[in-house]
Amino acid sequence: MAKTRQLVWFRTDIRAEDNKALYQASQAGDVVGVYLIQPGQWANHDDSPNKLFFSLSCVASLQQRLAKLNIPLLVKEAVYYSDSAELLLNLARSLECQGIWFNDEYGVNEQNRDRKVIEAFDAAGLSSHRFTDAVLVEPGRVMTGKGEAFKVFTPFKKAVYRHLRPEDWMPCPSPSKQTSLDIASDPVPVDRYTPTASNILERWEPDEASAHKCLNDFIESRVQRYAEQRDFPALDGTSSLSPWLVAGVLSIRQCFDAAVCANNGELDSGNAGITCWLGELVWREFYKHILVAFPRVSMHRPFQVETDKLSWRHDSALQEAWESGKTGFPLVDAAMRQLVATGWMHNRLRMVTAMFLSKNLMLDWRIGERFFMRHLVDGDLAANNGGWQWSASTGTDAAPYFRMFNPVSQSEKFDPDGTFIRTWVPELAALDNKAIHQPLKGKTGDLFGALDYPAPIVDHSASRQRVIEAFKGLRS
Template identity: 40%
Template sequence: MRQAIWFRSDLRTLDNPALFSASNTEQPPVAIFYVCHETWSEHNWAPIKVDFLWRNLEALQQSLSEKGIQLEVQLVPKFSQVPGALREFCRRNNIEQVHINAEYTLDEKRRDAAVDAVLSQDNIELVTHHGNLLVAPGQVRTQQGDYYKKFTPFNRRWRQVVNEMNDSEPVQVGPFSPTSASELPGCPVARKDSSHWPAGEQEALGKLGQFIGHCVEDYQQARDVPAESGTSQLSAYLALGVIGPQTAARALHEFSPEFPFGLPCGADTWLTELAWREFYQHLMYFVPRLSKGESFQTETDNIRWLDNEEGFQRWCEGRTGYPIVDAGMRQLTSTGWMHNRLRMITANFLVKDLLVDWRKGEAFFMQHLIDGSFPANNGGWQWSASVGTDAVPYFRVFNPVRQSEKFDPDGNYIRKWVNELDDVPTKHIHSPHSWLQQQRSNNYCEPVVEHKFARERFLTTFKQVKHG
């Protein structure tokens, strides 16, 4: 029986159950990837993410050809065209089973349901695996059998489920006779250079090894200091599935025989980040309205946001007059990545200081992030805006100057990204305007809003929907 694997957000050979199952035959499977560029644009994919995907596709194609598996890449502009294209692919290759790793957001679920309906007409089976998560939606339930709406109890139960799973060896694909890799088609959309991020599964595994071996012990403290490279830098690889969560979790096993319990602080904190990633995907699966731009806390959809286009543009361009905010936004637009602490600070500022609809910021992040993941980005924005599950309480409004003093005390991160402030002494760097006014030249912008006023405005607006 001829098997196929349809690659999506799982561009790897290690710990890929769909690929492993499709390869569990005497003859090699055939592999397909669809470039749905018009749908990607509708989903706000960043040009740097497209470039990173393309480079990882090339690496995967080469890696598969060495194992004797041919990966075909087709341009199929929209998700709605995939069912017909996949049926033709299966007919051409005499396929009886197609293996996939599930995706959990609404458009992807609808696409897969449509594919299943079309293939079943030809008696072709669509076999679903859960290689993109450690724990599939539905495996983590409350005592009442419901999904978790809060992270802390989810994390507790999720770890119990992980602990109960069989700790298997890495799942490898046995080699068939090597074949030559075919050419990728031309990329049909704009790309932004992602070469700062090495592409390919081996590079991702090397980054993981470097992080676990040298950085994870300090992760709990270092992850909050944006001037240091204290994070794993694996999010872009996880978003495209170049590395799987099973591989990432297995790397932590060495720290504790009772895994996922008994881990030292840094490793435990990083595992919690993997749990957050899974929590947001579970929520997307169980709460379809999250895929439609709606808030988890439905009453907050009635907030009256300001039509503040000038403020939004100044935020996008890193010209708010708040150095830590501007540094974060400039890092994002320049590199396609932003430190996680800065993602929280900049999001909080847009929503609570400028009273701009969080959905505008959510879309802007996706349009620029190399690691843009819809569930994680949506969850983070709803958290920052106090409209999501587990959200930061609405009355907690970050003071950008205090955040700056706390997490960038010497101003090193600010000076790296806001070069107008190169000469500002450290004691003035977080709120530099009074010092700058005494200088002969000053080309740094004035604050777009006064924080104390903005805080009161936000609280008044939010109370109207929270308390009627």
């Protein structure tokens, strides 16, 4: 008897290993894969050309990997999410597929899209199969004692750790090689998007083997010092795995399993570096749970509803100075230039630059959220929105409104000898290790002008007082 045929819809899970939808579909019949190009929706979501170029490069790599398993990967265009259901249903019918298999995504638009796909397949008498794959714990499974979604990270993490069992992070098998199908794969339009950043594929090769090599290198040689080194941008102290995680070339389970194994099975005890990194993976989990429990954060709304009344400043000159890395604060400028040049920014600096925009400059955090998404190779709605709202004190588990990173103090603490600043702000390279953090201090106008570097665009103390008064005004 001929085997049934199943359609696997790849989205942000561009991998053959540890892919729940792919593996389960392969157990039910022969598999045909499909990936949708959705330019209109991607533009609406501010996905950067860097991210899209990288993602399509990963799709091309996945297609080669699947070909060795005799699994064709089709690439079709559905401009918006609203076009997905009809296209996928017609494709399934034409290929005589009995059902569609996919892994869940959690933004409002994604959830609405998937619901319409399921409805269309149900109406046509075809099956739909969806899986929890992008997170360790399905959203809604871990709740407070009152049966509500967690709004604060630490109790969420404790609850997740109580809930998790080894099978929850154990990667699933890869599909076996199937019989050859008389279906040709489509070409992948990798050049559809031209990256604005340089050397993306040199830093993050778009294939599973390279991603796993970097994961293993991190676990074997750097994760033990992660807690000590992760905040220093001049050091290779972070995993830098985020582009592969966002594209789904790596799974959360593969990362979690590698770390727990290295920590002798422990989650919240053992090596400090490993437990710290596990906590960062759970932060990623937390923000995806927030998308589901509080969908307004997917719709440009603050989590703390009352902060929607804040009177943000409107100043295009200040915004331009921040975006171009010309604020007169060397660490902020170095970070922004790193972002534009590479499509990536060190995590500590994402917080520093976000607080600077939203608090020192008192510009709407959504401006920064959008700018980051338009440049990041690892742009992710949940993590990016969560980080920006935390920094702006509008989000869940947010920094208290009176907490502000002093960009000079942050610079002196986390780039003490100015190595990172010299890399990205070369006009300051000749300054000594003290002066490089505050080039203007003690300089005359002529000497300062000779540096070809701008004066600070804002006074930190005055701006701190301004934002405190603005937040206090919400309570009056």
